[in-house]
Amino acid sequence: MRVLFVSAEMAPFAKAGGLGDVVGSLPRALRDKGVDARVLMPLYGPVKAKFDDEIAYRFQFRFNRRSGSADVYIHYTEHDGVPVYFLESWPFFSGGDYLYTDINWDRERFIFFSQAALAAAWELGQGQDGDPWFPDVLHSHDWHTGLVPFLLHEARYGEDWANVASVHTIHNMAYQGWEAGGFLFEAGVPGRHDPHLVYQDKVDNLLGIGIAYADKLNTVSPRHAIELHYPRFGEGLEGLIWVRDQDFVGILNGIDTTAFDPAADRHLAHHYDGANFRTERVKNKRRLQADLWLEPDDDMPLIGIVTRLVDQKGMDFALPGVRRLLAESNAQLVALGTGKPEIERQLRALEWDFGWKSKVMIGFDPHLAQRIYAGADLLLVPSRYEPCGLTQMIAMRYGALPVVRETGGLADTVTNFDNGVGDSGTGFMFLFEEPDAVRLTLHWALDTFRRNRSAWERMQARGMALDFSWDEPARQYIALYEAALDTASAAPVTLSDLGRELPR
Incomplete structure (x- = not known):
């Protein structure tokens, strides 16, 4: 053929x-x-x-x-x-x-x-x-x-x-x-x-x-x-x-599972896989924190954003929720993206107001993006609609748990956490296009990171084991x-x- x-x-x-x-x-x-x-x-x-x-x-x-x-x-x-x-x-x-x-x-x-x-x-x-x-x-x-x-x-x-x-x-x-x-x-x-x-x-x-x-x-x-x-x-x-x-x-x-492979990614300082991610992955988090002038802390949850800053991607309603989250909880944020000037201004304002725990890069750097996938604990993907989406699949392959809106390919690829011992789930989901939906779902994820680490690691292992190759x-x-x-x-x-x- x-x-x-x-x-x-x-x-x-x-x-x-x-x-x-x-x-x-x-x-x-x-x-x-x-x-x-x-x-x-x-x-x-x-x-x-x-x-x-x-x-x-x-x-x-x-x-x-x-x-x-x-x-x-x-x-x-x-x-x-x-x-x-x-x-x-x-x-x-x-x-x-x-x-x-x-x-x-x-x-x-x-x-x-x-x-x-x-x-x-x-x-x-x-x-x-x-x-x-x-x-x-x-x-x-x-x-x-x-x-x-x-x-x-x-x-x-x-x-x-x-x-x-x-x-x-x-x-x-x-x-x-x-x-x-x-x-x-x-x-x-x-x-x-x-x-x-x-x-x-x-x-x-x-x-x-x-x-x-x-x-x-x-x-x-x-x-x-x-x-x-x-x-x-x-x-x-x-x-x-x-x-x-x-x-x-x-x-x-x-996704290209050869290009996106934490066991061989040349952009990562430390390689890891499903067998050793519990000890090796955190080294990439420390390196990312240090390089971006954030306080290196293994127990500090790090939220990542890698996206186009356009209405489709939902950042206009998500960022007010992220702002309130940063004001009321102890977490770090790393964001990479470019798009509409007004959304870029909202994102920059987070770094201006929370500079000690937020770093924003306007533009797109694929090498930095892969470092964020490997170093962040969470990846926020609040799309209004998402025909498929690749970032959430890459994030799971690299051991970052996605926080996504329930739509399109995000709903097809991410399974919601069971809020228990982690028998099911590869991430956290919300439905409503509202700042509080983003904020409260992130709070749920942060609480799981801090208080239920065994369930967290089970979800990481499950996500890393999923087959997102082009074979099927x-x-x-x-x-x-x-x-x-x-x-x-x-x-x-x-x-x-x-x-x-x-x-x-």
Whole structure:
């Protein structure tokens, strides 16, 4: 089976969130199971500059569309055994643009990328890069490539595309590529006439187009797949989700268990595993406390935060609760993140007011993040919604107990403490989006740390033993691809089936 991932992101080349992590890890897991998975992504200017020594030019072609012709250049590298193609074309992906810019420009350039992606797949199938390689499945992601399933649907009138299947993954429903109609017209994209898309007035919504036309759909956790059926999480597209319910599943993301391994992490001063974490893990806590000018104290609970500071992540309602907790209890806080300026100001204010026990770093440093996972006792993840979430899985693998809101992938991966001897539980959960829900749940966790250390360590051991690898998710994606191929290979509806004749 040959699968081409068509994505705006792939770690380590370009990443803004979980999409980049998934596309950076899943293809390798698929290749380990015999799937010939490859990736096609844009060649952003800074990516070209940073990875210039690794990326090699392969071929070019002229791409024609309504608004004119474009020269498209395909570059190539191999990352962890996965072939990666980069698409470069001025002015869309060349020069200084990095990932996401102005929404109007982003809509135009990702429409172009979706169109050019099918053309690039065709060129690969013609042997432009050596031996011919043509995908059996096109796997698109989020709104950026939501047009791909529709373009494939239109191309199926050609014999070569007739049995190619499409799978579309929803990583974040909040970003949809709205009001793209004018850009689609200028690009020469045909009208979208799916009746459900028309009825719900989503023919110009790029993510909605992907949902309507993909052979199979998924999101990145089973709980979130349920949530997307309802307005609170469906963001106006819940009607389309209900329509496609039989073709829609939730597949939990995995993490790179090689990169995130406390027994071998090169960013840690002291390595540990499930057998010796009780004595060795605390050494990383002492080192983190010392390096951040916090009082080294094994018995002082250390709360970690590693997140994007945006409304989705819940920090706007969580930080007032954290502030009150720091005022009324003896605990330390280490926070790392960047995002909305007003949330950054709230976080900085905690360090200004509680500087002797709080340290805040605005920005993102992946090496420091891994040190926080290894040194913190708790990791706070109060998301309003979380399609999957990786931080809570990484935290458990490193022995930090997550404090999470019960939603999406957080509910799928974290088991609430039984408030007893620790026969069950890998963390602490709350439901309400309120400062006091955060504060009181953290108090519960701090009391457990101080007064029930045996239960605490049982939860740590249980969390560290969980399998969050890509092995099982890869199996589920293979099953999804096979189901999509079955759908694509079914006899297409013809004009005669509809009781119509070809125009004379």
